[in-house]
Amino acid sequence: MSKPTLLLVDGSSYLYRAYHAMGQNLSAPDGVPTGALYGVLNMLRRLRSEYPHDYCAVVFDAKGKNFRHDLFEEYKATRPPMPDDLRPQAEALPDLVRLMGWPVLVVPDVEADDVIGTLAKQGGEAGWNVIISTGDKDMAQLVNEQVTLVNTMSGETLDIAGVIGKFGVRPDQIRDYLALMGDKVDNVPGVEKCGPKTAVKWLDAYGSLEGVMANAAEIKGKVGENLAAALPRLPLSYELVTIKTDVDLHGDLPEGLDSLRRRTPKWAQLAVDFKRWGFRTWLKEAETQLKAGANEDLFGSDTVGEQAALAEERAEPVLAAAPQSLNYAAVTDEAAFQALLDKLAQAEQIGIDTETTSLDAMQAKLVGISIAFTAGEAVYLPLGHNPTAAPEQLDLADVLGRLKIHLENPALQKIGQNLKYDQHVFANYGIALNGIAGDAMLASYILESHLGHGLDELAERWLGLPTITYESLCGKGAKQISFADVDVAQATEYAAQDADFALRIEAHLKQQMDAKQLDMYQNMELPVAQVLFEMERCGVQIDSDELARQSRELGQRLLELEQQAYETAGQPFNLNSPKQLQEILFGKMGIPTKGLKKTASGGISTNEAVLEQLALDYPLPKIILENRSLAKLKSTYTDKLPEMIAPQDKRVHTTYAQAVAITGRLASSNPNLQNIPIRTEEGRRVRKAFTAPENSVIVSADYSQIELRIMAHLSGDATLIHAFQNGEDVHRRTAAEVFGIAADQVSSEQRRYAKTINFGLIYGMGQYGLAKSLGIDNLSAKTFIDRYFARYPGVAEYMQRTKEQAAAQGFVETLFGRRLYLPDIHSKNANARAGAERAAINAPMQGTASDLIKRAMIAVRNHLISDGLASKLVMQVHDELVLEVPHTELEHIRTHLPQIMAAVDGGLMAVPLLAEVGVGENWEAAH
Template identity: 80%
Template sequence: MSQTLLLVDGSSYLYRAFHAMAPLTAPDGTPTGAMYGVLNMLRRLRADYVHDYCAVVFDAKGKNFRHQMFPDYKATRPPMPDELRPQAEMLPEMVRLMGWPVLVVPDVEADDVIGTLAKQGEAAGWNVVVSTGDKDMAQLVSEHVTLVNTMSNEKLDIEGVKAKFGVRPDQIIDYLALMGDKVDNVPGVEKCGPKTAVKWLEQYGTLQGVMEHAGEIKGKVGENLQAALEQLPLSYQLVTIKTDVDLHTELSDGLESLRRSTPKWSQLAVEFKRLNFRTWLKEAEERINEGNGDLFGAAHIGEQAALAAEQSLSENVSDGLPQTAPAPAVLNYQAVTTEAKFSALLDRLSQAEAIGIDTETTSLNPMEARLVGISMAFAAGDAVYIPLGHTPTAAPEQLDLNEVLGRLKPHLENAELKKIGQNLKYDQHIFANYDIALNGIAGDAMLASYILESHLGHGLDELAERWLGLPTITYESLCGKGAKQISFADVALEQATEYAAQDADFALRIESWLKARMDAKQLEMYQNMELPVAQVLFEMERNGVLIDKNELARQSHELGSELLQLEQQAYQIAGQPFNLNSPKQLQEILFDKMGIPTKGLKKTASGGVSTNEAVLEQLAPDYPLPNIILQNRSLAKLKSTYTDKLPEMINARTGRVHTTYAQAVAITGRLASSNPNLQNIPIRTPEGRKVRRAFTAPSGSLIVSADYSQIELRIMAHLSGDKTLLEAFKNGEDVHRRTAAEVFGVPPENVNADQRRYAKTINFGLIYGMGQYGLAKSLGIDNVSAKNFIDRYFARYPGVADYMQRTKEQAAAQGYVETLFGRRLYLPDIHSKNGNARAGAERAAINAPMQGTASDLIKRAMIAVRNWLISDGLQSKLVMQVHDELVLEVAESELDLVKQKLPEIMAGVAEGQLDVPLVAEVGQGENWEAAH
């Protein structure tokens, strides 16, 4: 068999990971997200491609030979972001430790090194696989050289290059030279896009042929070509990848120097610990103990499980579809800056059935943001941008905002014209700020992705990479980051048009592509649950909730007094004043001065004893100071997060607080709330519950709260089919009392308070996969007693035990579990060789269908309640959703009707689909606490 050489464009990986990954930091504050992303991509690549030789190539610092040819080469590129710089410095060594040869060659670029190695491998008769997202590399493709893009799963051989670019690999350099490259500041022919370049090369064969026939090409584009003739040979040189770099210094044994080697586990373990890569640390320690294995190779079982889950996704109902959506032959992005162009746009809108739509604004706060521009897409690659709020310098010619919105309003409010976008709830708010109701919302790429692949990211940049195989123009590339970031209003019109039109275009393409991949259940959930819920959330966010500032001021004062008292108590116990928020000082007081034993306590990355919440909770039963510190932290967080902060978040125009609900975050379908987070207000402490007093209703209205009773236990009864549980719910029994009676072997009427408390802990604990050790800790009993309780529970509820075993087996077989309504919940760690990771995935497999089904039910309830309120013309409105609870602002004249109908509607949302009755408990009051 021919040898395979695997080459990786490390610099491309680094930037792609930086923009795709959530920000992560090591314990010392060092950013690590991009580095983690690169290492993870390399792990997957090594698992996907069998190879004996490999290399990861990074760009060297400083200028290279192309700057000598053209001093302005890459002059328009922004500097490396500050948070990426330390990661770029650490990454090469981490990659070496993983067993990859690493090359960083001065005076050339990574592309040139890869090109040289590819040619050497080809000359040796090897197969060469180049992993990159850089289109320039297509010039290297040959019978033995293939490109792969790990983010989009795209593979490009000779035919693949032709299909994607419209030209042969040997014409790619000519193609790139004609178009130029704005990112690298390579001059090309002005206004020459992919379609024009392909047309010319089809006609004249090469760049030289195009140049020789320049006089035959008429019109403006011909004039542009003639004007560019002098610089085109330079452009050709700049985009040509060198394939003859002298690598004798780097590769003393030639290609043999690139033989794959074994990871250096001991050193990796040290680095993983320092960087807080905990899962990899455990696996590295296992390999050290075993003395063999390859964490980052094809033998890694957990990685194979993740890949199997991804393959299961890609082999959805749309078998036969290619992995990525086909790209249009040409991009037609235009700015609408004249009356003639705007009139033509209005004509197109009158005839269109569906459009992609996006807004560019001044702020991420949807209630306060103002328009900078609107983009609309009519088909793949066909989009326009209407600048409305750019500075005169950025866009000298712009139409009047009010006139444009006035003439667009009938089309935006026309429900027959379908609107498709990315997180359209935000754009709804923007138009609502101008008294325009965006109707006809028919698709949302973010929500379509969430239905298909809830375990992955749903940003447009990620979706474009994954499903279009295309990079996006990022906001940061235009506006910068941090203190130097400029407003989008200051972005030049040409760049703004390309960016904004791309957003509308890509959202339109991706949504259509993802919808085609859904099975019947997923399509039903997308169209009849997630899209309608987005409308409910928009209205709830718009409604906001009334906040009593005076009540919060009183609570802040009380909390301040309590914090002072706790501080004095802590000083008294410690025998000295100290900073309660300083881990170092607390560590000295607890373990050095007070001599509290440290055995069994968690250590910090530097080797000291941790003083985090888990450690303090461990110590609190035996020592008073940790208990006081915990109380102090809890009250301080309550004060800073809610009682001090909420008044500052009241919207000046509405006098209310308007949270933002995130719909595509939790894999179980649960909603998240931010700015402020209304779902995280503590309810287990008196001080936390008091905060809800500040959530009030205006004069003439009351707060009404409706909460599903024991929803996840009811779902457990249905999913498990356990006869005893089903009977208890159907008879309206107290399930915790029934469980206590079963476990303790006493009549229900003789169950005491402690027995019921134990049973409640068991009921809810088992939903979350709690084992005997977790139960023992929760109940404060020994492990043997906890095991006996669990054994007795399963003996009395055999259906529950069967469900748990059945669910774990199902998850292991297919890589995911499902909710009652078909939401898929992927579990990449279900086959992990790491016992803790695998056990965590098994617990998630048991819980996710219940939590996910509960999320689906509350979403159905939100839709049903909202539709009823509107159809009956009621003044009452939904103002909050918190897990299994709906909160309404109800007019006093409608109170009796709402209290009667609300539980009926909520109980009926799964009629005929659940084997147990749903029960919603309703309360009322002048504020949220009183109603709950």
């Protein structure tokens, strides 16, 4: 069998070469230059066809400085800034290259050369053939028996003999050669007046830079004087021109070189982008590929691996049938609007979408509304466009006044994409959007939680159709225009498509669901979206005076910590500077660096994990950690929350994201309520600022040990189930089992050990992790784990069974049927596979806990409505519900809330659920 070939492309080199070769001869329909983009893509297309390969990568330089700037501040200082007409092309290029099927790498702190050097070394060591496509002479140092350079512009190929023929030195002497000559482009100093001939002459005579330096006294004349003057800086020059071959790429390549397997182009999105950039020939070819089913690769013939991947890709989504023609129209006059109203009066279901001025739903103003009736038939009502974009528009207030009856009609089913956002937009105008019957985003989340749920991605995946992107109409970055400035004809096509596609995709996804998934979609996720809308709309009251006090105290504490750090270090320094902190810790203080994590540039990391490790033995890292923690608390919460208080109601309104975590957990943003620290006193105090209005209290209801209870049920372990059924302290029971003593003899320390074991094993913690958590040796940790599994054999059997099921079917399930996919369960990378196995064990517990809290939210909300109560759900955080309760309803809530939450499993679980309720004038007091 032939050896695999790895093709590496110096993307940054390609970009500049294409720019200078193509100039400004090409431009997109909007006038943006495209010469460099076209040139790079064309070179890649040619490269792919001329150099057959199995693995590949295009590598670009990361923005900003890298480790060479730390070595030499003037490195590349003479380079001019990127030309203005190249900048937008450089920003767009990596995404286009990815869509073409090339893995793309951009690694901070190092240059593209270093990433290529590392990959070339790894490929060579694996026995692969490595081809590097570049025009950079520095890369010649990487050439060896396995590594060859190619220059597509000149047609030049450099193997070992080729390097010697071109430069007059061997590949292993290229660094010496470059250091002696210096590099004006990169501002690397060399020996003045030392050109290629002199460098070759010296290296022929003395073998290496070291040899030249050792014999410098023998070299006479002016050039000898120049060499003598350069001696002190030549080691630096050598270091600057040396390409690193040991960059840590684990985070970028989780499966090692296998992550670089050649991929299939994303034809649908390429078609959209080719249209945007005006690449008409390629657009036609991409559209041909889509119609033909993409059997051939426009950018080079498919490898066997690609054909297999493409076959697998085609086998998964069953595409929805597309209508024969599209009928999209703008409603801009009274006759068309009346026709729309008549049609709405007869309709049973519509797709609906809004175009607005902001992503902040509660501040957004309407620009337009789109409504779809059947596949391919939709209208757009421009209502807030600027007159130049839409000269004819109906009156916003009049339209909403006459649409309101239909929008609020619960019998008219509404389907959309992330309809919670549109609910808020209509609520801003006093309209309650009723009859929400489907949401394409949530349907996708039920079917394939591990994938993306944006409408563009769903259209490509399930309709096989490209979408008009927002950026293609409005641009992006500083030059982005408002949707209100988009021409009404283009706006109609875009907005009508959104309503049409959401309607089609949601219907199609429902057909793919089994009974459990359909039940979860209709009876859990859709109702939860309504609860979240109401919670977001309500918001929570914030005491800004309390936060101001906390900010002042945190500020004073930060000053004290800063002074302590100076005193401990023996000098002032910037606590936020990794470089200065490295110098203090490992230079001045001489802390040993063995075993500590390194940065990409080769220095010792000062990240949180390293500082936590050092804080066990040294005071300064502990001070730095506390400083960082309090500074983040201050900037993220005590300073920021008052700025987020809405002027209309003096409350803070978070946004809950429902379709993010594969386990079903909700996410919270602006502000993120899930991340308020609770392990420190200062973090817990932030909750003190979440208060109740006058004559009301905050009530917190938190599920007790919910994941351990789920573990007991899923594992069927008799001992665990018995402990929960009898209301025992399960950590004390575990301690008694592990230590072989009576429960009443368990000490607080033994209970702490047991608690760490109980929760650690849920998250797949092994003996090393347990040893670290408990501060004990590995053998003792193994003994504890062995005793645990001996006492709880059902847990061990569950873990083994679950890993086997995950490997067999690629996913695990929650108690209620939510599928949790594990893409890495068959990974060739042992670490990735082990991580997937740990996730397989934990995900059913986390996912079931998520399902239970969602069911609790629905049940509690329904109870509040059915009993006509004024109490409100205001927050959901992890396994906790937070309510705002009038004093007059407190006893009712205190009685019924835990009962409601304990019953949401529907009797499915073998152990009882327990919700603990707390009451207080603020969240901290209630928790």
